[in-house]
Amino acid sequence: GEDVEQSLFLSVREGDSSVINCTYTDSSSTYLYWYKQEPGAGLQLLTYIFSNMDMKQDQRLTVLLNKKDKHLSLRIADTQTGDSAIYFCAESHLSSGSARQLTFGSGTQLTVLP
Amino acid sequence: NAGVMQNPRHLVRRRGQEARLRCSPMKGHSHVYWYRQLPEEGLKFMVYLQKENIIDESGMPKERFSAEFPKEGPSILRIQQVVRGDSAAYFCASSPPLVSNYGYTFGSGTRLTVV
Numbered sequence: 090g091e092d093v094e095q096s097l098f099l100s101v102r103e104g105d106s107s108v109i110n111c112t113y114t115d116s117s118s119t120y121l122y123w124y125k126q127e128p129g130a131g132l133q134l135l136t137y138i139f140s141n142m143d144m145k146q147d148q149r150l151t152v153l154l155n156k157k158d159k160h161l162s163l164r165i166a167d168t169q170t171g172d173s174a175i176y177f178c179a180e181s182h183l184s185s186g187s188a189r190q191l192t193f194g195s196g197t198q199l200t201v202l203p
Numbered sequence: 204n205a206g207v208m209q210n211p212r213h214l215v216r217r218r219g220q221e222a223r224l225r226c227s228p229m230k231g232h233s234h235v236y237w238y239r240q241l242p243e244e245g246l247k248f249m250v251y252l253q254k255e256n257i258i259d260e261s262g263m264p265k266e267r268f269s270a271e272f273p274k275e276g277p278s279i280l281r282i283q284q285v286v287r288g289d290s291a292a293y294f295c296a297s298s299p300p301l302v303s304n305y306g307y308t309f310g311s312g313t314r315l316t317v318v
Binding site for chain 2: 093124130131132133136177179190191192193194195196
């Protein structure tokens with residue numbers, strides 16, 4: 090089945106860049122997503138990338154996709170204390186009966202130190 | 204547009220009781236998805252529904268769990284005879300009828316605690 094892996098923790102200093110990494114196994118993945126979850130809250134979609142792209146930039150966020158290695162990363166420039174949260178990588182794929190199923194990683198807890 | 208509304212936000216049930224979790228999708232969205240998040244884990248797909256129709260329930264436990272999305276009213280995730288292992292956050296997401304590539308809109312979740 091599909092599998093998505095992430096490292097569990099990342100600490101950075103305020104103002105530095107954060108890089109959160111993710112690997113996935115399903116070569117038929119169509120879209121890959123990054124979600125942010127703050128304590129006690131739901132998931133907020135940060136950005137997504139189509140599998141035939143290799144990079145997407147959106148303000149402080151840069152997504153890099155290496156399709157050959159099935160590796161996805163999220164770079165947050167000038168990290169702020171408000172960026173402290175859990176970040177989930179997710180992939181979607183077309184499968185019979187479930188065109189829009191998402192498979193999530195376990196999340197990376199980002200801690201931003203002052 | 205109020206977004207995806209889930210209630211209650213927190214639910215406490217004793218072992219053996221029933222839990223009913225409600226989800227109202229965003230306006231114009233006719234597709235609903237339920238996901239479960241166990242402590243310190245990612246979200247796991249449970250079920251995908253359209254109005255009056257279950258499309259994919261491959262992630263639903265075989266017993267005690269059921270879901271519906273009636274023609275009128277919210278989608279309901281029902282857990283009968285809850286056990287401690289059902290304690291988790293349950294998230295609902297919705298999307299419009301056409302295939303959406305922009306990810307789903309998630310609600311804030313219902314945190315179920317079984318005591």
